[in-house]
Amino acid sequence: MDKGETLLEHMERQGMSRRTFLKYCASLASLMALPPSAAAAMAEALGKARRPSVIWLPFQECTGCTESITRSHSPSVEGLIFDMISLDYQETLMAAAGFQAEEALQNAMKENYGKYVLIIDGSVSTGMDGAYSCIGGRSNLDSLQEAAKGAAAIIALGTCASFGGIPKANPNPTGAVPVSDIIKDKPIINISGCPPIPVVITGVIAHYLTFGTVPELDKHGRPKAFYGETIHDRCYRRPFYDQGKFAKTFDDEGARNGWCLFELGCKGPITYNACATSKWNDGTSFPIQSGHGCIGCSEPDFWDAGGFYKALSTPANPLKYVAAAAVAGAAAGVAVSFANRARKQKAKSEHETATTSDLEK
Amino acid sequence: MSSISQIPVQVLTANDGLTGQAEAVLTEIAEMLSRFLETGKGDSIDLRSLPLSPADKIWLDEQLGRGEVEIGIDAGGRSVVTETAYAGVWKIEHRDTEERIVAELIEVTAMPEIVQPHKTDIEKSYNTLQSSLKQIS
Ligand code: SF4
Numbered sequence: 406m407d408k409g410e411t412l413l414e415h416m417e418r419q420g421m422s423r424r425t426f427l428k429y430c431a432s433l434a435s436l437m438a439l440p441p442s443a444a445a446a447m448a449e450a451l452g453k454a455r456r457p458s459v460i461w462l463p464f465q466e467c468t469g470c471t472e473s474i475t476r477s478h479s480p481s482v483e484g485l486i487f488d489m490i491s492l493d494y495q496e497t498l499m500a501a502a503g504f505q506a507e508e509a510l511q512n513a514m515k516e517n518y519g520k521y522v523l524i525i526d527g528s529v530s531t532g533m534d535g536a537y538s539c540i541g542g543r544s545n546l547d548s549l550q551e552a553a554k555g556a557a558a559i560i561a562l563g564t565c566a567s568f569g570g571i572p573k574a575n576p577n578p579t580g581a582v583p584v585s586d587i588i589k590d591k592p593i594i595n596i597s598g599c600p601p602i603p604v605v606i607t608g609v610i611a612h613y614l615t616f617g618t619v620p621e622l623d624k625h626g627r628p629k630a631f632y633g634e635t636i637h638d639r640c641y642r643r644p645f646y647d648q649g650k651f652a653k654t655f656d657d658e659g660a661r662n663g664w665c666l667f668e669l670g671c672k673g674p675i676t677y678n679a680c681a682t683s684k685w686n687d688g689t690s691f692p693i694q695s696g697h698g699c700i701g702c703s704e705p706d707f708w709d710a711g712g713f714y715k716a717l718s719t720p721a722n723p724l725k726y727v728a729a730a731a732v733a734g735a736a737a738g739v740a741v742s743f744a745n746r747a748r749k750q751k752a753k754s755e756h757e758t759a760t761t762s763d764l765e766k
Numbered sequence: 767m768s769s770i771s772q773i774p775v776q777v778l779t780a781n782d783g784l785t786g787q788a789e790a791v792l793t794e795i796a797e798m799l800s801r802f803l804e805t806g807k808g809d810s811i812d813l814r815s816l817p818l819s820p821a822d823k824i825w826l827d828e829q830l831g832r833g834e835v836e837i838g839i840d841a842g843g844r845s846v847v848t849e850t851a852y853a854g855v856w857k858i859e860h861r862d863t864e865e866r867i868v869a870e871l872i873e874v875t876a877m878p879e880i881v882q883p884h885k886t887d888i889e890k891s892y893n894t895l896q897s898s899l900k901q902i903s
Binding site for chain 1: 780783785786787809810811812814815817818819820822839841842843845860864866868869871873879880884886887888
């Protein structure tokens with residue numbers, strides 16, 4: 406793609422139709438919990454965007470994040486977003502190696518200085534001056550500090566880059582820290598998850614292209630559009646939680662009836678992520694649908710949080726919305742889901758045609 | 767375990783797993799229809815954003831039924847737009863090229879937006895047709 410070309414021009418040249426694009430935006434709006442009417446406004450703005458240069462550096466990581474994203478994007482609709490960026494450096498995917506690869510990195514940074522998006526996966530080792538994790542004879546700490554200087558924004562991809570993740574788990578032998586502990590003067594978007602949901606990264610890039618800004622972030626630096634609600638908020642087992650129907654073991658009658666997994670250690674109530682709606686494995690399922698509680702992998706220090714099978718403290722104030730819906734015959738259930746969106750200040754556009762300024766909240 | 771009959775299999779009834787959510791969705795659709803009749807403004811529900819159980823989804827599909835129109839769209843994967851038994855209430859299912867469902871919507875409107883061609887595309891097709899005609903003559 407010619408870098409001066411808009412996305413829509415690029416797509417038209419490739420023979421893609423406007424409907425395909427509208428459809429992509431519909432799926433993105435759904436994932437971002439925007440009202441469906443937002444799809445048209447997004448398509449309009451995204452179509453006019455120009456693609457940014459992206460430099461992707463892997464640090465102390467297992468390549469799970471890269472696997473998660475590359476496995477998802479073959480010829481799928483969200484794969485379209487990979488046309489939207491110019492991926493100028495990615496060690497796992499690029500053909501170049503050794504000095505050529507290092508040269509490609511230096512060139513990409515120089516040519517796009519001040520404008521590129523820097524993606525980091527993996528935590529940064531600070532022990533022994535960063536000597537625990539080096540690439541091409543340089544510590545990750547050093548590479549990060551250099552690459553961050555010319556970045557317009559940084560995406561910390563995965564729980565390791567966002568919060569330190571598994572490398573930082575007790576006793577943290579390498580002195581692992583998240584990107585945000587090192588870089589203080591650039592906007593950082595944390596896309597946590599072990600691994601993160603593929604479409605969330607495409608969504609964040611789509612947001613950046615649509616609005617030219619970093620999306621609204623929560624207290625942990627995660628985009629609220631994807632991390633605004635807990636797994637529990639969107640869990641289809643939630644009505645059983647509200648009715649106090651809990652599976653006590655993984656093979657009891659409650660488990661067979663699909664009851665809530667809270668007492669089996671589900672961390673859904675304290676975990677912010679989009680698994681319950683975007684799901685995994687080509688939209689097949691997510692852990693709770695497969696019968697296992699959420700392990701909370703998108704939260705800071707999830708590995709040291711006291712055991713995956715240990716129940717959180719007793720559920721407090723269940724919403725009881727099922728009963729309300731049934732008795733009042735009103736749209737109470739839907740209203741609860743909509744109320745969650747209201748937290749993100751978007752409910753106001755529910756019954757209006759949305760514009761991009763409505764979305765940029 | 768000595769015989770297969772000792773495995774404690776339990777058959778669930780069709781209503782096991784219903785949460786009451788689907789009923790609420792139906793009520794919401796009725797409200798949307800009444801708003802559409804009053805103001806002419808369409809609206810939609812993103813079914814994947816709601817915590818519907820598999821049983822809820824089946825129940826909702828049964829309640830909505832099928833109307834006379836089914837439109838297939840081939841754009842970056844298959845999409846099917848189906849009129850429900852209630853005129854003005856459409857079910858839209860978008861799939862990508864790998865057949866994964868990427869969006870599931872209920873749209874209350876006379877004709878869903880994805881079906882209608884964009885004005886710029888119509889203008890373009892007019893120009894293309896004009897130049898084809900010139901070449902022929
Ligand atoms: S505790 Fe877990 S299984 Fe139960 S409703 Fe919440 S997220 Fe779903």
